[in-house]
Amino acid sequence: MCGIVGYIGKRDVAPLLLEGLQRLEYRGYDSAGIVVNTPKSPALKVVKAKGRVRELESRVPKRFAGTTGIAHTRWATHGAPSDINSHPHLDADNNVAVVHNGIVDNADELRAKLVADGIVFISETDTEVITHLIARSQADTLEEKVREAVKVIEGTYGIAVMHADFPDRIVVARNGSPVVLGIGEKEMFVASDVAALVAHTRQIVTLNDGEMATLKADDFRTYTTSGATTTATPETVEWEAASYDMGGHDTYMHKEISEQADAVDRVLRGRIDDRFNTVHLGGLNLDPREARGIRRVKILGCGTSYHAGMIGAGLIESLARIPADAEPASEFRYRNPVVDPDTLYIAVSQSGETYDVLAAVQELKRKGARVLGVVNVVGSAIAREADGGVYVHAGPEVCVVSTKCFTNTVVAFALLAVHLGRIRDLSVTDGKRIIEGLRKLPAQIQEILETEEDIKKLAAEYAEAKSMMFIGRVRGYPVALEASLKLKEISYIHAEAYPASELKHGPLALIEPAMPTVAIVPDDDLLEKNRAALEEIKARSGRILAVAHREQEKADHTILVPKNEDELDPILMGIPLQLLAYHTALALGRDIDKPRNLAKSVTVE
Ligand code: F6R
Numbered sequence: 001m002c003g004i005v006g007y008i009g010k011r012d013v014a015p016l017l018l019e020g021l022q023r024l025e026y027r028g029y030d031s032a033g034i035v036v037n038t039p040k041s042p043a044l045k046v047v048k049a050k051g052r053v054r055e056l057e058s059r060v061p062k063r064f065a066g067t068t069g070i071a072h073t074r075w076a077t078h079g080a081p082s083d084i085n086s087h088p089h090l091d092a093d094n095n096v097a098v099v100h101n102g103i104v105d106n107a108d109e110l111r112a113k114l115v116a117d118g119i120v121f122i123s124e125t126d127t128e129v130i131t132h133l134i135a136r137s138q139a140d141t142l143e144e145k146v147r148e149a150v151k152v153i154e155g156t157y158g159i160a161v162m163h164a165d166f167p168d169r170i171v172v173a174r175n176g177s178p179v180v181l182g183i184g185e186k187e188m189f190v191a192s193d194v195a196a197l198v199a200h201t202r203q204i205v206t207l208n209d210g211e212m213a214t215l216k217a218d219d220f221r222t223y224t225t226s227g228a229t230t231t232a233t234p235e236t237v238e239w240e241a242a243s244y245d246m247g248g249h250d251t252y253m254h255k256e257i258s259e260q261a262d263a264v265d266r267v268l269r270g271r272i273d274d275r276f277n278t279v280h281l282g283g284l285n286l287d288p289r290e291a292r293g294i295r296r297v298k299i300l301g302c303g304t305s306y307h308a309g310m311i312g313a314g315l316i317e318s319l320a321r322i323p324a325d326a327e328p329a330s331e332f333r334y335r336n337p338v339v340d341p342d343t344l345y346i347a348v349s350q351s352g353e354t355y356d357v358l359a360a361v362q363e364l365k366r367k368g369a370r371v372l373g374v375v376n377v378v379g380s381a382i383a384r385e386a387d388g389g390v391y392v393h394a395g396p397e398v399c400v401v402s403t404k405c406f407t408n409t410v411v412a413f414a415l416l417a418v419h420l421g422r423i424r425d426l427s428v429t430d431g432k433r434i435i436e437g438l439r440k441l442p443a444q445i446q447e448i449l450e451t452e453e454d455i456k457k458l459a460a461e462y463a464e465a466k467s468m469m470f471i472g473r474v475r476g477y478p479v480a481l482e483a484s485l486k487l488k489e490i491s492y493i494h495a496e497a498y499p500a501s502e503l504k505h506g507p508l509a510l511i512e513p514a515m516p517t518v519a520i521v522p523d524d525d526l527l528e529k530n531r532a533a534l535e536e537i538k539a540r541s542g543r544i545l546a547v548a549h550r551e552q553e554k555a556d557h558t559i560l561v562p563k564n565e566d567e568l569d570p571i572l573m574g575i576p577l578q579l580l581a582y583h584t585a586l587a588l589g590r591d592i593d594k595p596r597n598l599a600k601s602v603t604v605e
Pocket of ligand 1: 302353602
């Protein structure tokens, strides 16, 4: 989704901002723009382009010198992708430039008032409203002008503002869309995502909702939208610039799938306590007495994180014996849910920014619930809003579709389930059994990754399918859901996912040779039931690709995965299906890292 980068210092700003925008490309966008404060009149020079950052770069003139600037990648909400609708938005006198992430809900109403006062709009965007509000403010300082504007805006925003009359500063404000300051040596950066900053500084300050900041080359200060000074202590981000590089792979998705053994090793590191056969989770903020008092667990997430949450609910229920379920956060927040004081709510999000999840967390907090976060991005909005949580330590995930974060999130849930279980009724023997299983995961993941060539051949065989069915039972069902989502997202092949037990209640009608089925068939107590489903499909001449621990006679092909503990098998069974989706998309020539219509962090409704 939209991205912001800004800089004030001594360096030539345009190349810095363009490089920053490139680092944000992974979030998804349709147009880009840049404004620089130049020594000549008019001071603010702007260039915008529909399309990729390289298109913008080709339009930036040779003489575009300046040491202060802001830039943006836009993901269209109000108004189609076009040069004019791209940010930054300037007023008619070229005094004010604004870049904005988020949505101004009352833009139409504000626009009508401004038009009635004679303001001429040139774009269809909601953002242009903010520009004009700032430009016509009579306040003496830029801070005050911005403050007046944000007071009348309803909705979400992360904004960065430059003003020709205040060339020594950039003013930024945040409400619902991330704004991160990068603190350098006699230079300051601002961005919507640390990815744009880490090549220059790893000292960052994350603004809270309702906070603003003034950046000058050698100084910054933060304050609320009411003007009260706030304290902001820079933190050091652990991710390095190199972790955002492709590292010799052809796509980020391939890189991220390949990194999973190391990523899982990282989420386990330092958390296992062999003495008590349990798990320590430093940031949980949940003492054993409170943990014993939990009567239900409700997990909330979207898309892939929701699927990880479904597996997490199964782990918590089976290992900690607490009733648990997962629900899409996007649905939960609109159904006026009953919030129960004895329920532990867990918000799951790779980015920690997904608006639907954040809004659900805020609603829960408002109603007095206890909310934990299972999040990848340290210091992100959901991590900050939650009462405590577990970081999944997958490292930055750049590809729009999630792979390594899915796996690490499920492992983080397994850790949480052991932790809660050992406080409650999970025996020492079972605690030890699961911990040993967890320790085996990195090597088993590596073993699966080494079968990539075989999976690639299978992908070539199934790539011509117009539609595919994915089935799994109980623990296998979320694996089927996630595998079907991965396939549709990047290959655009239609895919359905069903519990294997539901086949005969309807979807069996779809089975025919042209509709292959991918079946999750673990070697557990449900093996015979799953085999019966394969029989049903075979009897209708359906083709079957099984993911299993042993060869399946009814299947046309079997992808074999190593066996772990029954509870942990879903973690491994998802991985070959990420590779299947990847190679299917590759065979079809898709733009794997940037699938159509999708953005990495969905920070709007
Ligand atoms: C799918 C995918 C999305 C995200 C979803 C939630 O591959 O990446 O479905 O999982 O948009 O994003 P996060 O986890 O950042 O909250």
